[in-house]
Amino acid sequence: MTGSAPASTSGPAGGADAAAWGELLAASYREIGERAMRDLPIYNDALGVEAVGFRPYDDTxxxxxxxxxxxxxxIPAGAIAPATSGANVRMRFPAGDIEFILSEVARVGRIASCSLFSPMFQFSDMDAARATAEAALAEMMLPADSEEAVRRREPATSPIDRRNFLRGALTERRG
Structure with a gap:
């Protein structure tokens, strides 16, 4: 990894290092936004650049x-793909494997990223975008076999039972 990104992600200072790395990355993207993105049709003027929830995870x-x-x-690419020459790398998270694309960002070095949204026009403000980012990160960290994950996968309503459907028990009564 190049640039001035923090080297340590473990121990008590790990969270501070992770937040600092996220802020360094955000500063790079702010510069990119001002220099190259602002006038493009995919730029949502209602949003800014923000590093959300950066934390230590599995030695990165x-x-x-x-x-x-x-x-x-x-994620910084150095810890997961130090010698990879390909464009993609997979990493296991509690919710499952995620495939990342490797790239280079000025002042930060090699990163691995996985797109969640692009463009960002479905977000009317930073509060909505931030809440979505926080929810996505929480889902990534939720083990796939946990009670909460299993509960979320269950259908909100029971499947339509043919017998009740034919009896009219599932239809609304109007009168």
């Missing part, structure tokens, strides 16, 4: 980068 850092043109899960 993970968080979500929100910009006016994308929302991506981002």
């Amino acid at each position: 850092i993970v968080g979500i980068m929100v910009t006016p043109w994308f929302m991506n899960v981002v």
